Amino acid sequence: MDYSRFLNASVSAVPKSGIRKFFDIVQTMPRAISLGVGEPDFVTPYHIRNAAIDSLLDGETQYTSNWGKQSLRDEIAYYIKRRFGLKYSPQNEILTTIGASEGIDLALRAMLSPGDEVVVPEPSFVSYCPGVIFAGGVPVPIVTDAKNNFMLTAEALLASITERTKALIMPYPNNPTGGVIDKASLEKLRDVIIEHNLIVVSDEVYAELTYSPQGHVSIASLPGMRERTVYINGFSKAFAMTGWRIGFACAPAPLMESMVKIHQYAIMCAPIQAQVAAEEALKRGREDNYADITVMRESYNQRRRLMYAGLRKMGLECFEPLGAFYTFPSIRETGLSSEDFCQRLLREKEVACVPGTAFGDCGEGFIRCCYATALDKLTVALERIDEFLKSL
């Protein structure tokens, strides 16, 4: 049967994820060390898991409000105020979502009309451009430069704005580069954003994994930006809760009204146990100053320094990543494409990395290496990459 008649043309036109093919090869190599993961190597802290177990045993198996439990939204409001200086009303500006990904999707679908352009700095997370297309918009990728630590500049933003530009995606701290953006750069961007009347969808799911002494600055905390930002965050990275699928979106009430409309018809609500677990994470954090996060961040930071130093030592050009848990070294010197480099590294030395091209065309010449991996494995992986480079 010919299904093409039934399939949406713009969805069909989006290519399959480049990561998928790679994943299939790694699956056949059980001994390979993977630096290709995109999630913490910690399991969710025990007290958080236990809260979900208790909730199940207590028979909490019902729907919640579309927005998520009020008690959870209250905790979220407190958390983002305390950690990032953001003020959103838990009544009508904070929505609990199925991970940060749903928040991004809702924001795009709530705002975009056919033909609206969305500026997407690249390299960046694989979902942004497809998300824009699925929402009927047109993604406009901007290349960010390793020389500038992959930060989006006001000049580059300005150059990509047309009369159809409606929104900008801000992907910092960044997956795959590990880049962060500083306050001064954000302020310059703000002036362009306000002058051209744009909305920002700021994906800050890695905010807690920032290793610079200044810490993370949210664009929504800048004067004049709260009213034009959809702030996206989640529990996956900060609390090692990827599989729970729980996150949240914050936006001014008029924007949120439309986002909730989509969420209530498409999703209904985030799973109740994930909500209970998330609430426990924040409640305990309120008391112990988010010790869960501190412990994990310190451990990532140790491994970050080790991997960054290791890559530099073997002669790979690499800027110092100050966020998330990725390094993004350049492999241009080898003369191989990212794809070939990763394929050969996997086959010849059994180490899996992700080709930079999976995160946008400008990722060519780079590979993403995740350091959220056990120390002994990380050490062996670095040795093997070094051997591989010498064998070229």
Add this chain to the structure above:
Amino acid sequence: MENMKMELLQILQQDCRITLEKLSVMLGQPAQVIAETLDEMEKSGVILRYTPVINWDRVGKERVEGMIEVRTTPQRDQGFDAIAKRIYRFDEVKSVYLMSGAYDLLLLVEAPTLKELALFVSSKLSVLDNVVGTATHFVLKCYKNDGIIFEDEPKDRRLAVNP
């Protein structure tokens, strides 16, 4: 500095054979500073020894471990310290803890055979003047020791590659 010490100890607790160079990179401190900190913690008795955690069950050597609850009469001016000192000098005794609750001292003991362990209790321990009573429990299996799980390691459950 205190924070660095804690991080250092936590890393060593996982792997005390880690090189100074690696510690220096991981903690973002000069190797000299790490070396001095280690030296100081060794001298002040924070770090007592660098030992492996051994799963003896896999060595295949016959060996018996037990926990012994000991009830004692505390001594004037010395409390439990004098009797604890008498007990910890025995080679069979691996650990000694002063406990709250139904008994006073908890010993972790080890001997090559069941018979020798029993003999230790009857001929060396019970006969001490201030020992009022003992209860011996034999270890059947060790599941976890010093934070390390002795069963086969759980696999990394994560997908090998994802965005």
